Amino acid sequence: MRTARKRTGRRPGNTESRQAILTAARAKFALYGYEGASIRSIAQEAGVDTALIHHFFLSKEGLFAASIHDAIEPERMVEQVLGKRRATRGLGERLARYFMGLWEAPETRDKMRSILRSALSHDRAQKMLRDFVAVEVLGPIAGSTGKSHPEVRAALAASQLIGLALTRYIVELGPIASLDAEQVVACVAPTLQRYLVGPLPESLTEDD
Template sequence: MTAERTQPVTGGTVGRPGRGPVRKRTGRRPGATESRGTILDCARRLFADHGYDGVSVRAIAKAAGVDAALVHHFFASKEGLFNASMEDAVRPEMILDPVLAGGVDGLGERLVRAFLRHWEEEPTQAKLRSILRSAVSHPTSAEMVRGYVVRKVLGRVAEVAGGPHPEVRAGLVASQLVGLALSRYVVEIEPLASLHSEAVVAAVGPNVQRYLTGELPEGCCAEGTEGKEA
């Protein structure tokens, strides 16, 4: 009786008696970039609806149609995923590079102009809207957004401005810009929502400049200092 000859594997799968097919290794699945973007989009939506504490990695993976292991592969943890969703929406380098390049003079107007431009581009606006909805509705999300914006974005601007108490100045600028975003793009208060962007820059920019470089009122700074420059 002639012995059965085993055919070489040339791709795809080959059967083994009683053990099922052998799959050829393929490395990382195709479409990894698309999968990462889909995960971020689903995460932002769920964080906006349920807050950071109300969303699990498993729920995000299910909404994105991927395995939870892939979420961990890309982002390591839920905190990493939330931070990545903020970075994808805010893009500090895109906002700050042209703002900081011009020096201290006109810094406030350049910051407001870049902020408005970022909000008025698509798909950035939808991403920012989801992050802002999450921040105003859920305390843990708000804390994470606040820390990110003040530390990675406005903290850099305040340091470049060079005034004392940069952390206070960054917080004051944040109050102006977050309030502007809520009023113009979320609540859509008129006539602010319909004003030309340069009109908004002209109105808001000097306030931001004052927060960054002006003298701070008594009581704004720690230990009762008046915030006067040395």
């Protein structure tokens, strides 16, 4: 177990409590959905007082937002996908690989599943995940290339990634669920590359 780092305004042990709350929240969100998981039941599962949850996360919304952050680590994702040289070449492949990695690694797979299931079951959670993805992950990635219509590009990439997560990890559609992760990366990377940096339909670019 890691010792808590000393930070202003935090007692030793706060890091562990915070992590215990996130773990409990993930379990409850996965089991009962966003709406069905109560702060009280999460506190009970984590062995803390509900006041501590409010102290750390303000509200259930704050707690769900923190769960998304905890799983996806947006700064790390954006940095790794953009790469050191900020090359547009291979951008789709790096995005596909990072995203697949989140679902393939045992320590993040449950987190991703919990988030996606919560978002599918509840409008408020859906909106939070949507805004998070747009603002903190795909927005910066699509915006890094200087190409036109970064929001449309980000949304198109999101449509392929969400569909991939659903078919492979939630619905478990046979042929796509049984491929190697690297085979899936190879299949969808050209799609993401085109959405992020390729030409968009003329009717779109005429709007400029």
